[in-house]
Amino acid sequence: MTGLASSIERRNGVSLWRQIADRILQGIASGDFAENAALPPEVALAERYGVNRHTVRSAIAALVQEGVLKAEQGRGTFVLSRKRLSYPIGARTRFSTGLQGQTSERHIALLSSSTEPASRRIAEALGLAKGAAVIRLETRGEADGHAVSRATTWFDAKRFAGIEAAMAETGSITASLKRFGINDYLRHSTVLSARHADADDLAALDLQPGAIVLVTVAVNVTLDGEPIQFAESRFPAERVELRLLAL
Amino acid sequence: MTGLASSIERRNGVSLWRQIADRILQGIASGDFAENAALPPEVALAERYGVNRHTVRSAIAALVQEGVLKAEQGRGTFVLSRKRLSYPIGARTRFSTGLQGQTSERHIALLSSSTEPASRRIAEALGLAKGAAVIRLETRGEADGHAVSRATTWFDAKRFAGIEAAMAETGSITASLKRFGINDYLRHSTVLSARHADADDLAALDLQPGAIVLVTVAVNVTLDGEPIQFAESRFPAERVELRLLAL
């Protein structure tokens, strides 16, 4: 990306230090600030962004807290290496296989599960009657010990009774579905949006308040086109990008 | 979406009123707050979010300013109708055809154009030598008089000399490419991310500071697989969602 001007905005509900922290993150992502190298000195950054040096210090302090930067007195402030995961989305999107090559270990942790009546939206997506019982799973995707996604998933309770136990045991949706005789499935639809992370996402994904999450709402179907799974997934925008396949 | 708890976070660089404004926007998008109906009274909202009534008023004031809400003394605060556009992304993504049925009028406005040497990234995507001349177009997508996207597009300057004039005249990428003998093209790859809008996006998309943009980086190719166009598009997350096709 060519570094477009993009200046800092005042009195808009987002503090200057938070905006500058975001700009520094962008700079790292775009290669403006190289990894494992020193950031420009505080005075230079202050001049570049048109703010006081102390404001820049607040931004840096937040990023040090996040583990993105490391400050050393007398030497400089350094960018720690933190690769952004590229999460593929396509007809055969699978959590585990998708991140192969980028991480050495990944699995899905089951945070909680419950059975509830289907809302109209979920009933329609799964082809059930409104109010039919559905199983709801709250999960967190982890790769190399880092949280990379947070998802809420619904299944027909009648057809997939006990799937929460299978998830807890296998740590994989694909493996769990196999136990119900589903050896292959396709992604039918995906709708994408973005918003600020809510408190639940912040805790589960270990994010700083104000962070942005990418949100996908997807329906998976069998090869016959029968809907089996409805899911909303949240990805931390600062650590993950989505790569659309087969377009 | 089931309304997950998601409480409000303090001293994180994002002011409470901005967080609450975001929550209200979410509430409208999710149907929690119906369009053309009254919002709960300020005291009720204050209690729901655990903040002072004046803080809620600040959030409402911002959304009134944005044209999302309308406050009437003695009556209540009303949600104005503002449908979120659903922008399709697929192999044959076209700006104009994609929004058919959702809007009555749409076109692409050319904001500026220039010729510059290709960065490594753009050269690789377009199959050119690094430093080769490329045409860069800055455009804004408009539907029914509202800005719905902001894009930066690069073309090989040698092959597409004068495309900026065609764009200015036709208001359409598809129509402009036809003048260069390209009657059909496909989307080869799309990478998706999200971030806070920068100053340029804020101005071009008529957003409030702190707003979130969805970012797509895409390469379009001819039917023979030859790359012809590299583009970065920004969509206001509060007004647009991306619907992934053919997955």
Add this chain to the structure above:
DNA sequence: AAAATTTGTCTATTGATATAGACAACTATA
């Protein structure tokens, strides 16, 4: 007409945010 409900305005207080300047502490280099 009266009461209840809701938004609008005002004053006051507290804490967070941002600016400004000075100097200490530490590191690398001439």
Add this chain to the structure above:
DNA sequence: TATAGTTGTCTATATCAATAGACAAATTTT
């Protein structure tokens, strides 16, 4: 060993953000 460059700490001040309470103004309900 100086010197320059960099991060760390301190004080002070002004503005913004958030809370609190009281009452006015407009609308709807009783």
